[in-house]
Every structure is written in structure tokens, then in C-alpha cells.
Amino acid sequence: MDNDFLATTTARFAVPGAAVGVFHDGEERFFSHGVTSLENPLPVDEDTLFLLGSVTKTYTATAIMRLVVDGRVALDSPVREHVPELRLADGRECTVRQLLNHTSGLDWGTMVSTGEGDDALRRHVEELATLKLVGEAGERPSYSQAGFNLAGRIIENVTGQTYEQAITTLLLEPLGLRNTHFDRDAVMTRRFAVGHEKGEVARPWRHWRANNPGGGIAASVADVLRWARFHLGDNGLEEMRRPTAVLRGSNLGDAIGVCWFLREIDGVQTIGHGGSSNGQFAELLIVPSRNFAVVSVANQGPDGIPFNQAVVRRALESCLGVVDRDPEPLPYNASAASEVAGGYANDAMVMTIGDTGSGLVLEVLIRPEIRESAEVELPADHAPFPMGLLPRDEYVLTSGAFSGQRGFFSRDASGAVVGVDLAGRTFGRVR
Structure with a gap:
């Protein structure tokens, strides 16, 4: 150093x-x-x-x-x-x-x-x-x-x-x-x-x-x-x-x-x-x-x-x-990608995981109603982040400001993906 x-x-x-x-x-x-x-x-x-x-x-x-x-x-x-x-x-x-x-x-x-x-x-x-x-x-x-x-x-x-x-x-x-x-x-x-x-x-x-x-x-x-x-x-x-x-x-x-x-x-x-x-x-x-x-x-x-x-x-x-x-992501798999693609949300933010056909992209935005009601100016939203899947329902962001950030997906008793964690924060699936 x-x-x-x-x-x-x-x-x-x-x-x-x-x-x-x-x-x-x-x-x-x-x-x-x-x-x-x-x-x-x-x-x-x-x-x-x-x-x-x-x-x-x-x-x-x-x-x-x-x-x-x-x-x-x-x-x-x-x-x-x-x-x-x-x-x-x-x-x-x-x-x-x-x-x-x-x-x-x-x-x-x-x-x-x-x-x-x-x-x-x-x-x-x-x-x-x-x-x-x-x-x-x-x-x-x-x-x-x-x-x-x-x-x-x-x-x-x-x-x-x-x-x-x-x-x-x-x-x-x-x-x-x-x-x-x-x-x-x-x-x-x-x-x-x-x-x-x-x-x-x-x-x-x-x-x-x-x-x-x-x-x-x-x-x-x-x-x-x-x-x-x-x-x-x-x-x-x-x-x-x-x-x-x-x-x-x-x-x-x-x-x-x-x-x-x-x-x-x-x-x-x-x-x-x-x-x-x-x-x-x-x-x-x-x-x-x-x-x-x-x-x-x-x-x-x-x-x-x-x-x-x-x-x-x-x-x-x-x-x-x-x-x-950082861990190396798995090769793109269309079936695995389709399982996790979609919308997620918590009280403060909404998340969209998009499937491009060759990879996954994660976008997180502060809820519009929170921006409108905030009494101070909130930080700008980030551009979408490319992401890759890891074993055991985990993932890693592969480039951008949060490159290396990891998280995981949650499933219900039937095996369906019902939530995602990002930076220790939980997002529930929106259907």
C-alpha cells in the first residue's frame, strides 16, 4: 500500500x-x-x-x-x-x-x-x-x-x-x-x-x-x-x-x-x-x-x-x-434464469431481474412514492448491474459499482423462488 x-x-x-x-x-x-x-x-x-x-x-x-x-x-x-x-x-x-x-x-x-x-x-x-x-x-x-x-x-x-x-x-x-x-x-x-x-x-x-x-x-x-x-x-x-x-x-x-x-x-x-x-x-x-x-x-x-x-x-x-x-459465476442457463427473472420489492425499493437471453441483469430503484414524499433529495438510482448465478441459489454482480456483491434467492415449500436478498436486505417476489 x-x-x-x-x-x-x-x-x-x-x-x-x-x-x-x-x-x-x-x-x-x-x-x-x-x-x-x-x-x-x-x-x-x-x-x-x-x-x-x-x-x-x-x-x-x-x-x-x-x-x-x-x-x-x-x-x-x-x-x-x-x-x-x-x-x-x-x-x-x-x-x-x-x-x-x-x-x-x-x-x-x-x-x-x-x-x-x-x-x-x-x-x-x-x-x-x-x-x-x-x-x-x-x-x-x-x-x-x-x-x-x-x-x-x-x-x-x-x-x-x-x-x-x-x-x-x-x-x-x-x-x-x-x-x-x-x-x-x-x-x-x-x-x-x-x-x-x-x-x-x-x-x-x-x-x-x-x-x-x-x-x-x-x-x-x-x-x-x-x-x-x-x-x-x-x-x-x-x-x-x-x-x-x-x-x-x-x-x-x-x-x-x-x-x-x-x-x-x-x-x-x-x-x-x-x-x-x-x-x-x-x-x-x-x-x-x-x-x-x-x-x-x-x-x-x-x-x-x-x-x-x-x-x-x-x-x-x-x-x-x-x-x-470474487467467486466465478456459472455459465448462463436459460432454465435457471427463467426461475429467478421477475420483480421483487421491499418497503423502500423495487428490484427487477431481467433475462437478456444470454445473461441476467439486476436493477434496484427507490420506490417512486418514497421519492415523491421524501423531505430531502435522495441519491440517484444506479444503472442496472449484470449478474451471474452461483451454486446453491446464490448470485454475484459481475460488473459496475457493486461488482462482487453477492446474495441469494429464497424458495417456498414447493420450490418456487419467492424472494431475493441483496446486501443483507430482503426483497419479496411481486407477481
């Missing part, structure tokens, strides 16, 4: 600005390239703030674990013990652990802003009464932003502080993470990156406050690497690395611990989490057995994801000799 590789890779993916941190052999190394914004450019360095998106979930889960260690929360206690105001569509009960490993059965989330006041999470919990349920609690993983926002409300009710204040008290101040922030006023008085979509500045900079527990942190790669080193240390949080739910057909990992995605790469066990916000992307990977961590952040969509993947793979190979490769 070096600055020449970073410069070449940012050019390859047309990323305006990026920063990378690597911890290896007991040393921290930082690499940066490009600018914070195409409209108001400043050089990116290791102290530039980037939105971490869902990497924030690791902070939320760690704060919950701190409360568990203190005896104030039990992982297998019902969520309603800590959030008595919670009402779900079917009177659903789920546990704290099921929120943190995405097995609560809650759909991805709501697209309703509940404002920027200190009551944002409380009001968000009220909205969850309308949220679709995608399975029984504990049945299987399905990635849920709403679940982590609800975990943030647990933290508020248990500590008596706002979520952001509690994270600061429990984690940021004790760990000396002085360049990690939620508040826009704190961010705007420091050097920070803005997102881009296909060469244009992406607005808004971030979405509403109720999404903070699942994706609201802005931090420098220096601080994120310090965060990774905390998780490499002897911190009493080993429970977070133990598998709690198996993942199938997922490039996120082989299993989920308490928030962390657990994955074996080239025979080596890793933990990690990625994140995306409006035109900003982050990837954090930790190899506990090698005392190694790498974080990569970029400010351009849709290619920030493959950019970060390329950086992480380079760091793994150059530092540890660990090689990460």
Missing part, C-alpha cells in the same frame, strides 16, 4: 478525495489523495472528516455492550423492557441481541424525517408502528437501519442522555476520539469531505438525526484507526466477535456477531463493517489474529464502494499476503 497506488486507484474510479489508514506491525500509516469537494476543494488528509455511514453501527453496538458490562442492559432481554413506548405492527417482541445482529424481522427502515430536535429518536420509534416485518424474530438476518436506530433509543432511555451525548460519554471521550462527531456545527468548523454522485456534489450532506445510531458519525481515518485498535485490544468485548447468526451468499461475511460481520478471507478470520451515505463511503476491516486493521473512505458514488474494496484488498495482500477474490 502506498500513495502511488492510491493516486492511481482514485483516478481509476474517478473519486475526488480519499483517505486510508493502516495499522500493521504495531505502526499506523496514513495515505490520502484528492480534495474534499469539487466545488470548494481542500486537500484531504488523515484528519479530514468523512461520513462513515453504517460503520456508525459498530459504535452503537459497542455502547450497548458497555451498558451490558455495567449490568444496565441484557442482550437477550426484550427491547420493550428498555423502550416501553415501542409498538410494532404485529405486537412483535424482539431482543436487544436481535437488533444488533439484524434478526429482529424489521424491514430496512422508514424514510420519514422526525426532525433535528432531541426528541428525534422518540418520534422515530413511533413511526416504527407502520414498518413492515420481513420475518419472524430470530428467524434469519435481514439488514435493518430501523433496528439500529431503535438500539439508539435503548441507549437514550437507559442513560437518560440523548444518543449523541451518551456515545460521547461512553466511548468518544474515554477513547480520546476528538475528531469524531455527529453535530453539524462541530463538523463544519473542521475540514470535512462532501459526497459526490457522478461528479456532482451530493446534497443533503447527511439525512435526519433519527438515523444517527445507524449511520450518522463523521470521523477522520486517524480516529477510525484508533477505534479499530481499541477493538484489537483487551477490552472485554469478545462477545461482539462471536457468531450469532449465519449469513448465506453474502460478501458482507459468513456470519454476524454483535454488529460485526465475520468473514474468513484466504483462511484468515476477519471482522468488519462498511458504510455508505449520500455520496460518501467507508470500509473498516480488522484481522484480530494479525493485529491488523485498515480503513478506507471515499467521497464519490457510485464507485466509492469498489474503490474501498480495491484499497482494502491491496492492504491485505501487501501487508499480510492475504488474497481476496
